[in-house]
Amino acid sequence: MLYIALLTESGAGIRGNASAPNTSIFCHTARVLRAQPRCALHVAVKVHRRAFKQVRRPDARALRILAAVLGSAVFAADVLIRRHFTVAVLYVLVILFVAMTGSRRATLAAAWTCAALTVIAPALSHFSCVAGDAGVRSALSVIAIAVTTLIAVRHQTSNAHLIEQIHLLNLTHDAIVIYDMKDRIAFWSHGAEDLYGWPAHRALRQPIHELTQTRFPAASAEVREALLQVGRWDGEVERTRHDGKVVIIASRLALLRDERGKPRAVLATDNDITGRKHLQAELQRKQDEMSAMLEAIPGMIWASTHDGKVEPVNRRWDAFDIAHGNAAQNGRSLWRTLVHPHDLPRLENDWRSAVAGGSPFESTARLRRKDGLYRWMHLCAEPLRDTAGQIVRWYGINTDIEECKRAEEALERSEAFLAEGQRLSRTGSIAMKLPDGEMLWSQEAYRIFGYAANVVPSMDLILARTHPDDIALVRQSYRQVLAETPSIDIEHRLVMPDRSIKHVHYVAHLSARQSGRFEYVGALMDVTETKQTEEALTRSMTELAHVTRVTMLGELTASIAHEVSQPIAAIVTCGHAALRWLDRPQPDLAEAREAIDKAIRSAKRASDIVWRIRSMAQKRGPSHAVLDLNALVDESIELVLHELHDHQVELDIDYVSPPPQISGDRVQLQQVLINLIMNGTQAMASVTGRAKRMWVTTSMADAQHAHVIVKDSGTGISAEHAKRLFEAFFTTKSEGIGIGLSICRSIVEAHGGHIWAESPPEGGAVLQFTLPVYDGRQQ
Template sequence: MENELIRIFDALTGFAWTTLPEGCVGLINKRWCEYTGLSIEEAKRQAWRSAVHPDDFPTLLQGWRTMVASGKPGELEVRMRHCDGDYRRLLFRMSPLMDPSGRVVKWRGINSDIEERRRAEGTARLGEPNLSVIIDSIPFPVAVTTPSGEVRDLNQPTLDYFGKSLDELKGLKVCNLTHPEDRPGILAAQSKARETGFAYSVQSRHRRYDGTYRWFNLAGMPVRDARGYIFCWLHLLIDIDDRTRRGDVPSTAERDLSSIINTIPALAWSARTDGSGEFFNQHYLDYVGLSAKQANEWGLTVALHPDDVHDLTAWWQLVMASQTPGETEARLRRFDGEYRWFLFRVNPLRNASGNIIKWYGISIDIDDRKRAEENLRLSEAFLAEGQRTSLTGSFSWSLDTDVIVFSEELYRIFEFEPGTAVTLERIADRIHPDDILLLSDKKADARSTGADHDYEIRLLMPGGAVKYVHVVSHSTRGRCGQREYIGALQDVTQRRVSEETLGALRSELARMAKVNSLGALTASIAHEVNQPLSGVITNASTCLRMLAADPPNVQGALETARRTIRDGHRASDVITRVRSLFSKKDSIAERVNLNEAAKEVIALTQSTLKNSRVMLRTEFSDDLPPVTGDRVQLQQVILNLLLNATEAVSGVDDRPRQVMIRTEEDGGDFVRLTVRDSGVGFRPEVANKMFETFFTTKSSGMGIGLSISQSIVERHHGRLQAATNEGPGATFWFSIPRACSNGAESNRAVATAMPHGIDATSTTGNP
């Protein structure tokens, strides 16, 4: 039962319930209870009847019985009492739940508040004649009663005949004004009419104001609203006393009923027992633009849409064969040529023997409703498809009751069985263990502050798979003031996996860039290492000769051994710097002096600069404050800018090949390092593309050096920029924040920018 109820709860603003086939209340959701102010136990003890407006209860009971008998879905409009005592109009939608054999095992229903819509529709109809105006225009007594039989309105001929005011007649029962011998017949006819919804006609005597009883033909007919539901009854008293005394009592009330039909502001008609059209009221004739003669000659089908004629004809034949009321939908042509959808309802009129003597029908314009339903269906379909496409589901969570409603897509994301109850405990079971505290914090924050939420959290599926979901929600209040959260949840797992894959690829590309840079430095490294190694070999040979002399020159050998150790350390330092610069290791946050870092890079590139005949000039600030960051990463940026500048001037022959490195404070809170060259420069139109991955102006370049350098600088909360010089060449510079006086805080900031476990040169995205 609970599984079925949850499906109903997907209608967030509805009041849902279930019953057994015999009508016993099964389940009722909390929205129903909050609306009516009744508990579930009270509702199960039939207290729900007290919430239904007394005038609407017979309609509800009749509609319910009809649906149970047919086993088909249906809907009704009924007024229900709100917990504050005010009655509001609700739309009842009911549908059966069947087992595999087709047997109804349960009925499901949902009630939607349509009071505002009905009021709006009523406002739109203010220009139409109301019922009081219509009955006052009828020159014989007419009474209007509610569906339960209470007097609602009386026209002036009625007041004149009985000689009493409206309030006095409302206080009297109709039978008190009827001849005692005729009362049982009237009560029986009216009772059967209310039960079946069919018109009735009886002859009876009614006492005039002077005490005289006169014979009347009492004809009653239900008046239905735009949806076909009875909202009142019309009772007409046609004086037939003179004809009765002459023995000229009509066998039927055909002319009287025709008058009734013609006064109803709806498309009403009657047909003979063979199905041929007999009468069309004035509203019908005005709508289709036909005269009474044309309508009687051509019948109903002349104004039907050609595509609907066959189906409507087949339906009409089936109704006549079954001799039961029926309804269907078809398009009817208006006088201006436009076709609109109508609901056709037909009821048989039977004589005292139960034989059908006539058919009465009414056609209700439902075109606007069908368009609205189609738009709603399309909107729901678009919403469902949009949620499936975007991997987004919606939910609501009542903070007062902890009732949670999931959309269909959310069931798929959480891998819950569709329709099963969703609880906070079940959701917590799906949360990744490392994120349980995050969920607890969000729940506590929602209950205490009601703040909006926007965060990501991980789900751990039963099979071990991890999903990343993005949650957005906001707090609101329901009709009765209950607190709830409405939100959406998007599965972003694919995006996160793609980002991680892209990050790993960028890390590998960055490592490759460093390795490729090593090729450019091979000659310089070889030169730097060969010099101390040559000294080691020379000093070792000299030491051997001194020790082999007779007598041995021990003092000279010791000095030579010291020089050998010195040259060995020089070679070791070169290798250490190269290994640290091109190794693949985690980022390390430390205080770095950019002057010293730049000098170490210059030492590694001395041979390259000398071979390229580059004049390197340095302008290092003497009191340069330190920065906090990864020393090796920052040296990689300096190395990349220096090698790029060297390549930019390598093809220059008409002017000196100059490169300048400068360090300085930038605005007090930042430290800047600038590399300026006198090379070929770059075109202004490529300035915005220079830092894009794989963009290069070199015939043999990979186009990732500047992109990686920019990523490193950005992770240090800085900026890398470039500009053309006023003269030849270009200038590249980066600025990063100076180290805080509190080193721990600065370290934490850089550690946040460069998470542990990610390669020092991985990027988060192109600028």
Template sequence: MPNDFDRVVDTLPGIAFTASPDGAFGYVNHCWRAYSGLSLEQSAAMGWLSVIHPADRSHMLAYWASATRRGHADDIVIRLLRRDGLYRRFLLRANAMCNEDGQLAKWCGLFIDIDTLPAQSSQQQSDKMDVTSIIDSIPAMVAFMTPDGELEQVNRQINDYIGLPFDALKNWSTSGTIHSQDLAAVTAAWTHSIHTGEPYDIELRIRRFDGVYHWFHVRGLPIRDQQDRIVRWCVLQVDVDERKRDKALIVKALREVSASEDRMRNLIDAVPGFVWSAAPDGSVSFVNQRWCDYTGMTADQSRGSGWTATVHPDDAQALEEYWVKLLALGHAGEFEARLRRFDGAYRWFLIRTVPQRDESGAVASWFGENTDIEDRKQTERLLAGEKLLFGMMAAGSPLSAILGKLCELVEVMVDDCGCCVAVVDQKRSHLSTDAGLRLQTCASPNAPSGLIQLGDNSGAGVDTCPTMAAAVLNAPVIVSDLTEESRWERWRAVALEQGVRAIWALPITSTGLDVTGVLAFYPRAPATPSPEQNNLIAQFTHLASIAIERARADAALMQSEAFLAKAQRLSATGTFSWRLGADDIICSEEMYRILEVDTSVRPTLDLLYQRIHPDDVSTFKEALRLARAPGRDFEHEPRLLMPGGKVKFVHLVAHLIPDARGELEYIAAVQDVTQRRVSEETLSKVRSELSHLARVASLGAVTASIAHEVNQPLAGIITNASTCLRMLGAEPPNIEGARETARRTIRDGNRAADVIKRLRALYAKKSISIEDVDLNEAAREVIAMILGEMQRNGVMIQPDFADALPTVQGDRVQLQQVILNLILNAAESMNKVSSRSRRMLITTRVNENHDVNLAVRDNGSGFDLQDSERLFNAFYTTKNTGMGIGLSISRSIIERHDGRLWASVNEGPGATFQFSIPQGLDRSSPACDEPLASQDLNDDERHAERDLK
């Protein structure tokens, strides 16, 4: 009780106040007002800060902030301005007061003048404060209890009032201090508070030292520590005996008023509700006129237990049991039940009752009021029905079940009425030869069956039945009395036979305003829908529309998913989505089949890595890294290694899109191309054999041409040399003849050189094409072109390309020919390697001279260190089938680009071939238009490059 508490604070012999959790003062006692000269209004909120010494204000505000954050306050010394202008030092002590939820509700504080105390520290002064004297000064009975409910301390007022020693007070439940009629309720309430920590609040009678009992309002609040644990209970007992006597006088006055039946009836009849009273045993003694008007019963018929005839049979037993329980306990209560109106209709009412007690506390009578809650109950039923229907829709229940529940809800909400939902048959309506719609009954739990059969698939005429008329016209058909209707003669006859007296048919439309069905109501009495019923009907129609559209959308989605799954199975193509932010992957069923993984397994990148062939893992990770960094579409063809050892070839295409939240997501398709790759490999082998035969034939032709062209000059050289020897060996030597034969030898040598020069000219028919070339991209294109061949040969390529690699200027095709030649040479050097995996590392970087460098490192057989330069000589080879011109041509191409090509032996197995080209060099000068070797190789010569070094 706030007023009682304020009076208690006002009586404290010191400056006391109460404040909100943030430190805003709510109440100050008279000591504060006398000391500061400020009124209650001037001190409220933060007005009290004007009394604080300016040097202490910031410290004081920080003190409140800390106390609010921690939930308790320490002692603090501050200076307060007295009304005469002098400052005195005060010790501030504040305690937190919590509400029923354990939250900080307010502060109660006390300022203690310490200027008059002996000179010692504030902490020592606060330690010696006598708490007992403070609580003894409170003009009310205050007690402190332990957390488990035992009495810990009482103030002087309790000792003076009860007159018992402390040990006797500790046994309060047996000492007789509490009235015997109140002891059970007090014990139960106190036990409940101890167990739950909820505040204790009760009215009871306490015996005074002279044996007289007075009524007290007792309130106990828990005191909690920083861990929200109860450390003690503070119990305040306020004498309310005078108030109780006043209440008894009021009750007595009311009983005197009730003695005059006419006067009481005039008063009670003015109340907007059903008011009644009953004797202590529950027998009704009075009902007001509004009760009689509603039920059609007289007051005499309603007295005693006559009123129970109006209770709905389904609610009668529960209401009786509840009423008997209230009579036994003597407590107030409320119950919901349906009461019959004079016309036979039932409406829901909230029945409330409270006991009226006499001076001794016994129930003298019962007073009650019945409030009409039919509208609220209808709203609750409608909300519950909508929740059930939406739950069924979300769970994917059949449309017939959903609409059946809708019909049951309609029949509950609309009295004495059947309901039916007919749905437009889209397929039959579309294929129908006539011009109208086709309806089929989807739900009719309690509607007359004869009417439904007449309305089903009976053509499109509006004259067939009202259901068809509503569907065709796309407009409500409302007939309040079928006996006065002339349309639908056959249907109307059946309806009247079935007890139907009215028809309300309303079209169900989609969001596109197309008719999807009809909701039909069959009242069993002539009726027109009321405004409230029209609102309900509109809601029911909307729910039916949602259910039908959801069912059709689900059916279309299922059909689409079935088509997609079949198409994926036929094309051996699976799909998956990959969210880059969280690496979430969602796969289609066909994707699970391709990976040969159970659909219950959650797909992850680790799972994909487990399925990727070990030799392709590095290139696959590199592809994903490149796709993740700039975020762009990509395409890749890795191999999959199944648990049984089977190898699958797949083609992956991924398209990047942002999702609804703006996060990047790849939509990818994976096609199993194993059969195609096997066929391609078979075809490639056949083509390779044909190409080999063509190269052999071509080389034979070239060899024959060289032999034919060079044979004559060589024969002349031999003949002239022999003649020269004979002439020099003659006696005397024929010097002049020998000189002439030597000249002819030189001539024939030049002829042979010209033949060779003409043959080399076949390889140089055009100049290089200068452009900016990204060696990273050029190398990736070459790798993509030969990746399949490398996989067939068991070679695993590991690209390691430098980021932001500068471009070079040159002929892209020729540089790719060099890269291709180095990769093929490295692969061939590993053909005979079987004791270790075949690995090839391709790297790009910018070297110390700021040139762009590309290196191909293998772990094959390598070469002798002394052959490191001869490898680049024309026609020098270390292979049985090589021609020895590939590296020579490659070096020529690199040198034409002002670069350098060289080879080195690895510290481990294998060798490294690499070249470097200056970055950004201008090659537009005429000097760069000189022909390069191997510029226009014919097809046989291009195939021959695979046999180069």
């Protein structure tokens, strides 16, 4: 448009000046104007340069002063010089100088002034001339002034119009560029300056594609060919700014042709779409990422319009008879096609409730695959609302929970089996998290404690059920838990609401979770029946031990009679001696007193023997006390001393010093010692040709255990019999019943000790046991 206006204005100037009078100055002006069509582009560039720079003229005041001086000089010459030629025609220069200021009013005022001076000058001239000739020359001058003024004013009007159009074009943000068919820039708008960074005075007449390093989407020749054929071309190109930055341009090209149809120039309107292209690329990337994300989600993504049409989104639907990209279909028909008939009513009811209330939708159902198999799915959807709060769309996902369902069923079966197993074994599970002490109980643990399953487990509930005598023990175990002791093992009693007593055994192990927190995981066992069985067994063992002791006493009748008869005989002898000392004429009281003292000691010894025999014969439970191990062995030997003499056994005794202190039941431990000594004595009964010897020794096995050894020189113990020697009802004697050594093992182990037998290489048998040394705490 601008280029056409420039050419039109140039042509109008040519046609307007063609009819002007042929004066010398006029002809010169006309020749200049005729030359303009040959350089129309040059004229456009010149006009653009002046308009673009707004006022690139000399200073208006200087032009007016120059015009005034020139006008004065012409007027003086017109008055003083002989009038053989028209001097006044030079007034056109004055008008042109004033016109260059751009002021229409000043131009008209200068024209009227020059015309007046042209008329006045002949009247003031001192040279005689032909009046007619002077008048013609003045008339021609006035005509030249008028024509020049008309052209100047019209040119000012055209320039003002062009400048206004250029200013309007410069107001747009688009880059507007005009270049000729040789790609030389003829117009460079402000938008082009801002876009490409090149100022107009450096960009004009430069090849546009070289200046901006244009890169077309196709070959430049193809773009030029399309422009010449169609007259227009739209596309995107890459160009380089003055600062070296590459920008993407949306360029629209329009071809300008002259009257003969010959291409003259190209009008380009450019927009910077770099940011938009980056945004489009980023948007495309986001869309690709979203698409990849939707495809990667292990679920069936779907969307539903407000009227219930379901649109599958990702390829997860391909396995369920709904191919990816199928047209939307009614949700009711879709779900009826896929959902298991037994699950469809519940699903439809959940969907209707969600739609009616506008709340999130959630349900579970089995969906049929292409292979005919049904898989459990978790269906959920969220509504999308508009600004008015109306639901316009639903977005949902179906998640395959088949494996989860199977795991839940397996877990339910496992929990049922575990619960049944715990019920049958009467073993509950208790877990405790540290450091807050939060507890978890199994169903069986609730049953053991006698609490309802809805109460929150706590240490207070455990203490409320604990027997008063065991509360200190339970609190001590809890302190060990807080101190993160690796293992906990405790037995205590519970007092139930019906006042019955339960015995429980709790074992736990400290373990660390992946979260870094510590947790005790343990088992609570109801051992009431076991305790009752142990108590019954203990009573049976006590009774059996009593029977054994009574039987043993029967076997030791001769020894007992001998032990008792000796102090009785001594008492009788001492009594007779005392009487004799008293029956003398002069009674010897000192001798009588000594005889009586001996009688008393013998009576006391007989009493002690009877007491020990009665103790062994009594039927009672164990009674622990602190005992001297050496004295205990000595007392036991006294009861079997006569048997040793009868069997001609030589006894060697070696006691450790100082004597160890142990805690135990005197009678039970005596029974162990007597049984071991009697077994050794009986083992040497068949020995002939060599001495029968027995060694009884006490020593310290270590700092915490005392050691008792009974060794004989009998036939020894075979390797086959050594492993079964302490088993119940196993015996090597033809008349034995095999419970003696079994009772000995039970008694020793009940006292915290250990008993075993060996057969040394030199012959005989060694039966030995250890007992814990009393440390002041055991009782």
